[in-house]
Amino acid sequence: MNLLICARCGTRTDEPVVEPAVPVVRCTECGHRRTFRRLPLYCVTGPSGTGKSTVAHLLLERLADRFVVLEQDLLWTAGLRDDHDGEHRLFRSTWLRMASMVQQNGRPVVLCGTVVPPEFERLPERSFFSDIRYLALMCDPEVLAARLRARPAWRQWDEPRITEMLDYTAWIRETAHEMAPPMTLIDTTDAPVTATADQVVDWIEGLHRADAGGGTAEPVSA
Numbered sequence: 001m002n003l004l005i006c007a008r009c010g011t012r013t014d015e016p017v018v019e020p021a022v023p024v025v026r027c028t029e030c031g032h033r034r035t036f037r038r039l040p041l042y043c044v045t046g047p048s049g050t051g052k053s054t055v056a057h058l059l060l061e062r063l064a065d066r067f068v069v070l071e072q073d074l075l076w077t078a079g080l081r082d083d084h085d086g087e088h089r090l091f092r093s094t095w096l097r098m099a100s101m102v103q104q105n106g107r108p109v110v111l112c113g114t115v116v117p118p119e120f121e122r123l124p125e126r127s128f129f130s131d132i133r134y135l136a137l138m139c140d141p142e143v144l145a146a147r148l149r150a151r152p153a154w155r156q157w158d159e160p161r162i163t164e165m166l167d168y169t170a171w172i173r174e175t176a177h178e179m180a181p182p183m184t185l186i187d188t189t190d191a192p193v194t195a196t197a198d199q200v201v202d203w204i205e206g207l208h209r210a211d212a213g214g215g216t217a218e219p220v221s222a
Contacts, residue, residue: 001036001104003128004097008032018127025128039108040211041099041129042067042204045115046137047169049147051188051196055137056112058197063110063204068102072113087119096125103129110204116172117179131211134181135203137196138173139189141166 005012006027017026023038044059046052053071060069072095080091092115099109120132139147145166148157176183184203188196 001101002097003034003036003100006030006032007034015124016127020127020130023130036100036128037104037106038128038130039103040131040133040207041096041103042108042110042207043115043120043132043134044110044112044137044200045134045183047144047165047172048114049144049151049165050137050139050169051193052112052114052137054193055197055200058194059110059112059200059204062197062201066107066208067110067204068105068107069110069112070099070102072111072115089123092119093123093125096120096123096128100125100128108208117181117183121180132181133207134179134183135200136172136176136183136185137188138169138185139187141169143189144169 003025004014004016006029009027009030009032011027011029013028017028018024018038019026019033020038022033022035024033024035026033044052044055053073056069056071059067063069075091075094075098080094081088082090095111095113099111102109115134117132117134120126126132145162148162148165151157172183173185176185186196186199186203191199
């Protein structure tokens with residue numbers, strides 16, 4: 001179900017109008033109101049090299065019966081990754097649109113990939129979610145640099161790019177608590193991947209229990 005296309009008149013919009021209390025998406029052309037599931041989105045994020053992809057495999061094993069776990073890099077392809085605004089807006093909008101459709105099946109999405117709140121929260125598609133929660137995996141700079149240097153050559157982690165990622169890591173560590181919403185941080189420097197996965201699962205399940213009972217309207221047309 002594409003929430004950007006009106007089920008009555010077929011009008012398509014890139015600026016959805018959502019009435020969150022119901023929730024419904026309303027067509028600005030004909031006024032048609034369609035109810036939909038408005039669930040939380042859980043973002044497991046962090047700089048490259050902190051363990052997101054490795055943890056994602058374990059999350060899939062542990063959460064697949066209740067959540068849909070997706071790897072963000074899946075859509076990091078030509079066209080979507082073309083950066084005309086410095087924020088990869090098209091790439092991020094596409095992911096929010098994809099996740100909004102997936103959640104119409106009744107299960108929240110866990111999206112694993114590098115993103116910070118300012119990159120999602122300002123997008124029109126943000127209104128399709130009751131909340132977006134952010135947890136960032138982090139690690140010490142020396143360990144992060146070593147992990148990136150050990151990656152295969154095709155991933156192109158040269159020294160200038162590693163330095164850029166270390167600066168990005170420092171920025172997240174310094175500002176995570178000030179972001180809206182704030183980001184939860186988990187240090188993976190010395191932790192076994194299974195222990196990190198346990199922490200992430202506890203974070204997701206704890207938030208989901210707190211969110212239970214809201215945003216579950218049946219996807220039927222008014």
